[in-house]
Amino acid sequence: MSVVWASARAAARVHRASIAGSFAVVVLASALLTATGAWVEAGIRRTQGAVEPGAGELLAVSTSFAGTTVLIALFLVAATFGQSLRQRRRQFALLRTVGATPRQVRSMVVAEVLLVTAVAIPVGVVPGLLAAPWLTGLLISSGIVPAGFELGLSGAAPVATVLMLVPAALAAGLMASRQVSDGAASAVRQAGVEAPGLGRTRRIVAGVLLVSGLVVAGVPFVVSGTLASAMGSTSALLLLAAVAVAGSRLVHTVASRALGLIGGRAGAASTLALLNARGFSRRLTTAVVPLALLVALGGVQTGFAMTATQAAGRQLGDGLAADLVIEPTGRGDAARISGTPGVDSVATMTRVPVDVKTDEDDSIGFLAWESSSVLALGGDTELVDPVVREGSLDDLDGPATIAVSRDAMIGGFKGVGDTVDLRMGRGDEVQATIVAVYERGLGFGDFMMDPAALPASGAEPVTLVSVADGAEASVSDALADQGITAVDVDEHVAHATDASADGQRLSDVLLLVLLAFSALVAANTLVMLTAGRAAEFRLLRRTGATRTQLLAMVATESLVVAFTAIVIGVACVLPSLVGAAYGLLGTVVPAVNWPISVGLVGAVIAVSLLPIVSGRRLTAGAPV
Structure with a gap:
């Protein structure tokens, strides 16, 4: 085991760029999960033995937010670790060719994951515990907790964070290194190119998630009511999960069709960018999914809130017979x-x-x-x-x-x-x-x-x-x-809906936290992917590509990532918003918060263009 740990430490030093990316994501996830866990624990403490009405509202709000937070955090942590280790397929292939067994390679991967999480989680837990009390004022103003409420120090939240993040990171690491079980020759072959096809299990899982998402989105068309519409809003996450499972095949197909349409007429940079998208579709999928999550999560939360507010105003106005x-x-x-x-x-x-x-x-x-x-x-x-x-x-x-x-x-x-x-x-x-x-x-x-x-x-x-x-x-x-x-009644309804919108401030703040986390993870992933392409850029420079062509290629890839993420995000959120609008308002025209939606699209484009900064540094200097 000492040899394994020594190899893991050496690999962490050599591949510090990709390790740093995984480290940063684990720190952010640890802080977010710890702060959320502290509020859940505070809600439990406040409810235990309490008899006053409303004592459980903090627990209800915190657990509702915690459910979404845990899913998103674990998913993004696993995706980041998986991509970080997939970038090192050549190293794993080399280890297999010199006699390392699959078990030894997997042991080294496990050791690296444990090494990163052992350092990153404590670094994230401390600011998470310190940041949790910042929300107290908003909770008091929203009437969820009484004035004078103080958040105690949570002991269970850090433990829960460890129990959730470590298994997720380990599972991602083992999945990324599974190719070493197929033999040394297969490992070398797979290290040179990404297979575009999907295994049977991935196809089945993607199909089940796709069908489930569409079925759930259609619930409001069959069952009316607020709960049915709220259930339909969860379809966005199911559809996005289907994209995460089968996204590589989707990106490969789109890139292939685009190449077939434009041929060589788009210029060297654009053609090379599409060829990269087709040949390394898994790499781009890792960048696309967090950005699509940014669009889908923001869209479904704000859209459903607007739909519910409009429905509440309509029901109140129609239900008052007063003058x-x-x-x-x-x-x-x-x-x-x-x-x-x-x-x-x-x-x-x-x-x-x-x-x-x-x-x-x-x-x-x-x-x-x-x-x-x-x-x-x-x-x-x-x-x-x-x-x-x-x-x-x-x-x-x-x-x-x-x-x-x-x-x-x-x-x-x-x-x-x-x-x-x-x-x-x-x-x-x-x-x-x-x-x-x-x-x-x-x-x-x-x-x-x-x-x-x-x-x-x-x-x-x-x-x-x-x-x-x-x-x-x-x-x-x-x-x-x-x-x-x-x-009059119309003015009263307007005041009531405005008050309801003011009560959404807490939800908006929590949503902003999740969106910021997703954006940071997406930015980290894109920068990490670009930093791992130094050898590729050097090879292209040696074969005659100019620095301007390489930067144009990176810019084109960035735009492809942004466009794909926006289209996927909108496609994932649209069925749920249509279902919610039909269930609550009786129309198939979804409610859209246009200022926030435009802001999300702008954020996706801005984050997608970050690789150009890394590309300028990696393409600087004469080819060697």
């Missing part, structure tokens, strides 16, 4: 407003935080409860139309009754006559019977109850006012004389 809305009002203002001349009826809506029991297994403790809220609906319920499918809102007449949205039913509730366990106030638990099931959960929330059934809270109600025909102006003036400002 005027007062937002917000004091708890005793409803009676004063109802006595104003010209007012026919009044209703109040107050959002109250509660915890809802989602699992009957009490042995799992705090995990059985989920943070949510109840809309306390008082007064004339005819002013609110959430599209009741079963039962009636008129039956909301006491602490033991509740109305639920159909989306909440998909989460585990059965229907009218079943019960829901709630925890409210200072931990008082109430079992309420479902008396109505309604459609418009995005606009009005998942639960409605009688205000008398809920404890007093600091939340101020929104008052809905129905007036006599043609009396809107006079009622508005009379209310203004009392110091009360009334708006």
Whole structure:
């Protein structure tokens, strides 16, 4: 084993450029996973033994973000290690020709991976733990944690980071060195060129992922509702995973078709760039996938958020039968407003935080409860139309009754006559019977109850006012004389959607972190790939290529990478956004956040052009 470790250390010194790239990615992934793990642990600590409603919201937010973060981080770490080791196929082939066994080569690869991760993970863990508290202010402003909340030091997060990153890196290293098992002659042959074909296993996996992604994207066309649309949004990751598995064949086919179309008319630089793309399609795929992930992840998150916000505004606007809305009002203002001349009826809506029991297994403790809220609906319920499918809102007449949205039913509730366990106030638990099931959960929330059934809270109600025909102006003036400002329903919906957009700040920050991580990994991969082509550039210079031609070739390859990544990213995200738009808005025209989308495209192009900087250094000087 000492010989293996000595060989690993020597290889790390010789191939320090590619090792440095893998090291940097592991450091970034370690910091991101550690910070995420610290918030998950803080959410668990806050929820254990807590009885106040909303205590589990931090856990819900952190675990939701952690799931996506873990998948992306492990995928990019594995891809970086795999590419770093694939660049050294000639070294592995040489070791096989001088008598090294496949087991010895794999042992050396394992030793290198462990050496890099043993140094890189601690370097990333420390800034991850220090960066985690920076999010506290945003969590407090979003109402997820109370004022004065402090994040304690996490001990489990670094351990979890090690347990996730090391196996992923080892698996990637072993996969990259698998060619040494086919014999020395095969290893030498494979070191000279990349095989464009896909093995049977890769074809099957890619096919399964492709079909699964399309099926999931089509769920909103079959099953309506918010949860079905949210499920459809996950298809982007499935489709991108299919591209990662079969991307080399895709790049090879595109490059071959392009060469067939342009022939030699595109000039030496462009022709050489396409030949490189065809001959080294795996290399380009390693660069394309992180950039496509940047486009797909940003597109699906912002697009789905816009779709949900538009759907919530539409449901709220369509569901309010009032003429005027007062937002917000004091708890005793409803009676004063109802006595104003010209007012026919009044209703109040107050959002109250509660915890809802989602699992009957009490042995799992705090995990059985989920943070949510109840809309306390008082007064004339005819002013609110959430599209009741079963039962009636008129039956909301006491602490033991509740109305639920159909989306909440998909989460585990059965229907009218079943019960829901709630925890409210200072931990008082109430079992309420479902008396109505309604459609418009995005606009009005998942639960409605009688205000008398809920404890007093600091939340101020929104008052809905129905007036006599043609009396809107006079009622508005009379209310203004009392110091009360009334708006119409459209203005109230606009304010509500704006507030919802403000509540997306936390999600936007978390998304920005993931996008920045993906961009940095993509930039690191491109620079690492270019740095590993020094011998190739020297050979091309010796055969007559000028420095200008080589830089033009690198620039063309960069544009090919950018164009391919953008097309793949858009193709992966489009089915999910179309499904979400159909499920929530009834249209196949997806919602697109154009400023962010244009920014993502610009970021992809800018990152893709980084190899030109490395190419200028590698092509400098006279050919030798």
